[in-house]
Amino acid sequence: MRVALLGFGSVGQGVAKILGEKDLDLTLTAVADSKGGIIDPGGISIPEAFSRKAKSGTCGRPKLSALDIVNSDAYDILVEVTPTHIDDGEPALTHIRKALALHRHVVTSNKGPIALAHRELTDLARRQGVALRYEATVCGAIPIIHTLQHGLLGNEVKALFGVMNGTCNYILTRMEDEGLTYDQALGEAQEMGYAEKDPTYDVKGLDTALKLVILANTVWGMDAGLKDVKVTGIDLITPQAIQLAMDQETAIRLIGEAIPSKDLLRVSPRIIPRNHPLLVEGTLNALTVVTDLAGELTFIGKGAGSVETASAVIGDLLFIRERYAGRP
DSSP, X not given: OEEEEEOOSHHHHHHHHHXXXXXXXXXXXXXXXXXXXXXXXXXOOXXXXXXXXXXXXXXXXXXXXXXXXXXXXSOSEEEEOOOOOTTTOTTHHHHHHHHHHTTOEEEEOOHHHHHHSHHHHHHHHHHHTOOEEOGGGSSTTOOHHHIIIIITTTOOEEEEEEEOOHHHHHHHHHHHHHOOOHHHHHHHHHHHTSSOSXXXXXXXXXXXXXHHHHHHHHHHOOOOOGGGSEEOOSTTOOHHHHHHHHHTTEEXXXXXXXXXXXXXXXXXXXXXXXXXXTOOOTTEEEEEEEESSSOEEEEEEXXXXXXXXXXXXXXXHHHHHHHHTTOO
């Protein structure tokens, strides 16, 4: 199957690298970044795309845009990993809508469009007879969405809760391990590349809230949005609070939780026991799913990173290839 890749930053380059290294029966036929693009029906030379990007700042021709690629007939699956604004989901939302309308499968790592327009986009994909896959929007390399949609068939999912933001987890871990203030731990996270220059999206709990919305809409069809989540971040946590928790053999972690029976969607710092399965260190993510048949299942893994997020994208691509290859 033919793949078009929109976005050639960290995640996009991770996806391209894997496609170039592994024989996955997937051909990269189009690539675009913010400055240009390229289409080659015979298959793009991935090393050449990397070389052009390094030399000129773009992987292709300046006059070929991402939208030009979306409207072309050069692909069967669109991979949408462009930088996207969380408030309106653009430009990814427009790209995804147009690709689905053209009867093309879509794989994305962009949380904004899926959180803002989950019902619209999934309904559109269903009407068009194509797949919309978004594993990479939640918890990086952890295959939680695939597990919820396919691995736990027959189970009633009663609740889910977890550590879903590696930046916050790193800050809290460093405050705990070294007695750092919040500002000191945040500065270290920024130096290490774990936190953005403007960390608001992470430390205020918005990233976790978006992921919680995506999970709730996927599992229970809630049609929820950010406005439905009670959100408290970690930016007011003090070393004294961290020490008090440690003195009581507990720890503080930013937890997102969804319990439909209580109509609860909440993100907040929570005190958990030292032996709790969600007490993960550094940038790890951990998510517990509560079911009626399988009981409680906890998944732990890397929640971000070029290769880790690309792993989730590749998994979705292969799911589509296996399910739809050979269909007209």
